[in-house]
Amino acid sequence: MISREDFIFAIGFEGPAAVVDGKAKKEFGKLATMELANKGLFRAAFSSALYGKNEKEMSEFIAFFNAKAGTSYTEAAQLSRLFGVYLEEIEKVQIL
Structure with a gap:
């Protein structure tokens, strides 16, 4: 599996x-899930929570996202579809 920073x-x-945005990775790659969310990087924050496989972190992100976006998502699968992000066993990375 690729690294967390590459995945997000x-x-x-x-x-x-996987094709990775090298500039964004360098600037924001070390931020925690909710730090990414607070910066408005919702797709990256969701990817971080998904990669971490931590239910509490995912629930916190979903609640935060719903409050900001005026939505009522309840589970990670819904956001996977929204953001087009799914956990896959990828081994190679290409940095742009």
Whole structure:
């Protein structure tokens, strides 16, 4: 599996490799889930919570996102569909 920082800033795929936004990774890669959310990086924050597999962290993010977006999501699967982010066993990374 690729690193957390690579996963949260993956923007697509090129064959078997995840394509990663290197600039965003460098600037924001060390931030925690809720720090990313507070900066408005909702997709990255969701990806961070998903990668961490921590239910409490995911619940906190969902509540925060719902409050900011005026939505009523209740589970990670709904946000996976919204953001197009799913946990996959990817081993290679291509940094842009």
